[in-house]
Amino acid sequence: MNRITGTALITGASSGIGAEFARQLAAAGHALILVARRQERLQQFKDELEAEYNIPVTIHPADLAQPEQIAALVAFIQGLDELAILINNAGFGTMGNLGETDSSKQTEMVTLHVLATMELTQAALPKMRQQGFGHIINVSSIAAFVTGPGNVNYCATKAYINSFSRSLQLELKGSGVYVQALCPGYTYSEFHDRPEMDGFERRSMPRYLWMPATDVVRESLAYLGREKVIVIPGLLYKWMVAGLQSWLVRVPLIMYQRYLGK
Structure with missing residues (x-):
């Protein structure tokens, strides 16, 4: 990890990739602000991190699929004295075809992936530009590069994150503020255990498609302070996105698209 100091704010911080970002940044000495829906779990995680790494941790319980809670976090960010990293x-x-799924869940997904990402980033930018440094990591997905039925808004919102991040980095060139769109593939986490993913069978996917969150986060943090917007962890997924014409690439990509349409 490049030596960047200061406070890091992480959304979705209570499990999976978000929790791993918290652990690795705490190990590097960063003060943390953790945002997630589950207050009790956040408090337990805060206590664990402070005891193990001796760094200050602030928790901010919020469901960022709700516009009013995005607004509250925006106000919180605007009131910070400094912010080095926003994740x-x-x-x-x-899972399921758009016309057959819960429309409220689709609206929440678009709100969370698109509006929350945009509004929190916009809130952090003035402070980062004034400081002359900062790093924004928007967690996207390998799904941003594929299309398929069964989860159309997930693919679409992750594609937005990639385009948003690329364009924003052009705006920020020379400012000392860097933007990354992290595009992991299948990652061991609680992501596929949520009720919304009912029907997904983890065991049916080849083991070589899965990565531990530790590796995903380690590769992301290796690019702190560098003008590399799209970061794709894992050699296999890099090959998939590059479109290499071999069975090793085509088969996982076809399987991925089929599962999006399941």
């Missing part, structure tokens, strides 16, 4: 990680997926 927009909170997200979820669904």
Whole structure:
């Protein structure tokens, strides 16, 4: 990890990739602000991190699929004295064709992936530009590069995150503020255990498609302070996105698209 100091704010911080970001940044000495829906779990995680790493941790319980709670976090960010790293990680997926799924869940997904990412980033930018440094990590997905039935808004919102991040980095060139869109593939976490992902069978996916969150986060943090917007952890997924014409690439990509349409 490049040596960047200061406070890091992480959404979706109570489990999975978000929790791993918290652990690795705490180990590097960063003060943390953890945002997630489950207050009790956040408090337990705060106590664990403070005891193990001797760093200050602030918790901010919030459901960022709700516009009023996005607004409250925006106000909180605007009131901070400094912010070095913002990680927009909170997200979820669904299973099923658009016309047959719960419309409220689709609206929540778009709100969380698109509006929350945009509004929190916009809130952090003035402070980061004034400081002359900062890093924004928007957690996207390998799904941003594929299309398929069964989770159309997930693919679409992650594609938005990639485009948003690329364009924003152009705006920020020379400012000392860097933007990354982290695009993991299948990652061991609680993501696929949510009720919205009912029907997904983890065991049916080849083991070589899965990565531990530790590796995903380690690769992301290796690019702190560098103008590399799209970060794809894992050699296999890099090959998939590059579109190499071999069975090793085509088969996982076809399987991924089929599961999006399941």
